[in-house]
Amino acid sequence: MTATSTALLIDGFERVREAVTETLDGLSQEELDWRGADGRTNPIGWLVWHLARVQDLQVSDAAELPEVWQAQGWQQRFALPYPPDASGYGASAEQVDRFSASAELLAGYLEAVHRQTADFLATLRESDYARIVDDAWNPPVTLGVRLISTLADDLQHAGQAALVRGSVKRR
Structure with missing residues (x-):
């Protein structure tokens, strides 16, 4: 990975932020909390x-920064x-049922996480991407792999949120 890689990663995480901002725009609390026609979405x-x-978890751990x-x-x-x-990983349906937060709170938290991510990415050099950040896997996970997997996961969830927005607006 090179300086271009850093710019691409920053752009990728910016796209997550933009997609989420668009998805949250103008939603009521009821729309933010809607669980789909089946009540399980x-x-x-x-x-x-x-x-x-x-x-927040993945980047702060890799960057050795507080969450x-x-x-x-x-x-x-x-x-x-x-x-x-x-973090929501492995949450039960009952745990998801108990979640509620305003669009402003969600956007504020994501913005703060995005700032820390972008600031960290801006410090990276090519050699940093090969640094092992998790040796619990075989092969061990490098910083580059961790960043790409985090970005991919975020983009998937941003897309899911946009899909649910479309459904909630059409009901």
Whole structure:
């Protein structure tokens, strides 16, 4: 990876932020919390929170920085009925049912996570992408792989949130 790689990663994470901003625009609390016609769809709000938490966890760990969630007081602002380190990974339907947060809160948290991500990415040199950040896997996970997998996960969830938005607006 090169300086171009860094610019592409920054652009990719910016696209996540832009997609989420568009998805959240003008939604009511009821629309953010809607679980689909079957009552089991992950709601827009939860999807946005989850993608921001995953990005926060993965990037802060790789960058050896504190999580924005705790360091900047977002955990207290959200006041969710979850453990402090929750990210939504493996959440049950009942746990998702208990989620609710305003569009402003969600956008603010994602913006703070995005800032930390972009600031970290701007410091990287080509050699940094080969650094091992997780040796629990075979092969071990490099920083480059971790960043791409985080970006891919975020883009998938942003797309899911946009799809749910379309459904909630058409009901």
